[in-house]
Amino acid sequence: MINRLFGTSARLVHLASQPITFSQVSKTARGLLTTMQHTLTVFGLSAVAVLALLYLNPDAAKKVSQLLHPETVAAAPASTVVAAAAPATVQDAAVETKQDKADAKYLGNSKQQQNVTSWLAKRYRVAGDAANMLVSTAYTTAHEIKLDPLLILAVMAIESGLNPFAESPMGAKGLMQVMAKVHHDKFENLGGAEAALNPVANIKVGAQILKDYVKRTGSVEGGLKTYVGAADMEDDSGYGAKVLAEYKRLKMVAGGKKVPTVTPPAPTQMVVKSAPAAQPAAAPVKAAEPVQAEPQAEALATL
Template sequence: MTASGKVTAGVRTFVSDVINGFVEVTHSSFALLGLAVAFAAITLTARPDLREAGEQHLMGWLQSRQPAPVAVAQVELEPVPADRPIAINPKELPREQAAVAYWLSKKYRVAPEPVAALVTEAYDIGSRAKLDPTLILAIVAIESSFNPFAQSAVGAQGLMQVMTRVHTDKYEEVGGHLAAFNPLANLRVGVKVLQECIARAGSLEGGLRYYVGAANLPHDGGYAAKVLAEHFRLRQVAGGRAASPAPAAKPVLSTKAPADAATPSAALPATGEKVALLAGA
């Protein structure tokens, strides 16, 4: 055999030995793995306490992988100071707030001065509640189109269409039930109700469903989508970008959930049964 033939034969022998060794190791590894699984199964069967501890550890790991719920800071309600202006010159506001005030004024055909006061209040209470102020203003837009005297057929009142008779305790903290028609007081109570809805649902979209009274219904009539779309436009305006002036939404005033619909839990009453006709709002 030539020298090159010997080298070739040696290489083949080496490769063959490596492959055979790998196969044997793999088989041994699978055998060891099978033994380990069998041993673990026997041990867990004989020791229920170990199985329970393992299940608890696994459950803790799975829960840690779940997305955290939306964090909303609880804000204490307080009466609106008597000297708090209900109208402000938008030119006196920071640029971002002024842009939002002017845009809302034009779209919803309301005076810019009272809208400027509402924008200021939304930014103030939004920072304390850890809620985007433009989200608060978007809800006002969809609920009442910035009409502070709006009232639905089922008793939802004011800018944020809060069910006054349901949330009397909250209105007592801001001056009584007639404070529902004070724009700033209504805004504060509405934000408080929204906080509770988001905290209960664990998400913004779920909180909006609770807010409109659709938590136990198959759909919310497009309410959450409308709010989030208006929120997106307001964020564009606040960021200095031109937002498409979509037609102003009709106020959600004459809507009512079907009589046979499941009633939301009494622990957190909805703001009103306002879902069934939302699709046509």
């Protein structure tokens, strides 16, 4: 068959160099048709032989099928993998949902932050942009260390009144009144102890110290008492109560409730002194000397 192809090609080359006649074209066409018929016959016989071989040898047929359709073979284990992974996917989704709820607790939302920012700016007479920066930093830090942002803000409010440059006679500095000399190691990655007056650094370090104290003592009250330096004392002089009261107000503000920015003073308790007991009948009464009211009783009566 190959010799025929070469012979036909040679004749075509030979004819190309001579004038073309109808008989030559006809003869060439018949040659090409004959060659094609022989070629198709050979391919047909080869196909029949291959099919017969595959029919008689199932293993060879399976290998050929795998080579021709690899995706069909891979589909079965893939479906098994998907079926096996389905419970894990549902479990992962549940874990992610819980994580999202936890994140929402620490991050809050824009409306909550706006309410808290506006209230703190009015209560402590801080510029709106500055208050927004402090609140945003508190929320971001709270999310990082898993601590309530409103508790951080309450400590900031009681410690410094949101004054980033506040400094106590004992050397406590910044918004959360951090003792930079004592906690200098916590400032190493934030610029050193000199960064104690940096609002962001001060919030991050102060919040971490508070978180450590709460975890160590097992309660917020104990953490606040340690934070103010009264861990070995009987009481903290009302520091914890002040922070928790401010925290309660912030929670109401974050929830959309209207809370006065000025805290009314505690009501004065009225002390009523009891009347003196009646004199015995036998006791003499001096009519010439009138009984005068005690000064303390008069002062209480005028309140």
